[in-house]
Amino acid sequence: MSIRVILADDHPIFRQGLVHSIEETGEFEVVGVGGSADDAIRLAAEHRPDIALLDLSMPGGGIFAAGRIAADGTARHVAMLTVSENDSDVTAALNAGAIGYILKGVSAGELRRILARIAQGEAHITPALAAQVLKLMQAPKKAARSPIDDLTKREEDILRRVAKGMSNREIAEELELQEKTVKHYMTEILSKLHARNRVEAAIIAHEAWREP
Incomplete structure (x- = not known):
């Protein structure tokens, strides 16, 4: 179809x-x-x-x-x-x-x-545009605890790959998981980060893990 x-x-x-x-x-x-x-x-x-x-x-x-x-x-x-x-x-x-x-x-x-x-x-x-948006999202004040800290190790592994622009299929292949399993993890990740979609999740990840 x-x-x-x-x-x-x-x-x-x-x-x-x-x-x-x-x-x-x-x-x-x-x-x-x-x-x-x-x-x-x-x-x-x-x-x-x-x-x-x-x-x-x-x-x-x-x-x-x-x-x-x-x-x-x-x-x-x-x-x-x-x-x-x-x-x-x-x-x-x-x-x-x-x-x-x-x-x-x-x-x-x-x-x-x-x-x-x-x-x-x-x-x-695109990663270049995501980087530009990241600059706008960087606030002068930071919360005492980042929602990133609530992710499990597996969720963090997946989010790091999302932040690199990888698709669910690519992540599944690299981590040797089923694509539907990755989708399930993504649902949990978006919920924990209070993100509406992968783009927002990736931007949050870039902000949390950027070099000081």
């Missing part, structure tokens, strides 16, 4: 090429296409896709559309596709409910691989 995607971007030529690239292998089906935030919100409500892929700077704002779609629950997952590497845009997208922040320079094949992981609930952000 193909992964259903809606796409909203205000550049028609880019949008047409993107639809072709996403659907090329038959793994994905683009069920709705629009050029604005209003289009994205409407298409998500109409099609209930697996992924809402949104341009950041389209009319009405991709962040606004992401927030509405995430709040309404009209798409299983929300991802941004943008040229912006601005740290405030990244944090705004994550706070709005996006679990993917994809730069437009990626190849068609890499985009499909990223979308396939997002469809499984895995967050995506």
Whole structure:
């Protein structure tokens, strides 16, 4: 069964090429296409896709559309596709409910691989952008005890690999575990860290384990 995607971007030529690239292998089906935030919100409500892929700077704002779609629950997952590497845009997208922040320079094949992981609930952000977000999250005061301290040794092993950008499958192979076991551990890790997704967990890990 193909992964259903809606796409909203205000550049028609880019949008047409993107639809072709996403659907090329038959793994994905683009069920709705629009050029604005209003289009994205409407298409998500109409099609209930697996992924809402949104341009950041389209009319009405991709962040606004992401927030509405995430709040309404009209798409299983929300991802941004943008040229912006601005740290405030990244944090705004994550706070709005996006679990993917994809730069437009990626190849068609890499985009499909990223979308396939997002469809499984895995967050995506490049390590460079994660480092930028980390700087914003560093507060002048620190809690007496970090939630990292509550992790078991196995949970810490998994989180360290998440912080390196590894997928559940890659972690499972390296630690000789079942992928579903890693997913179970990730649920526990997110709960203990009070993190909404892998991106936030990775950022918390980078902050806790950074060199002094």
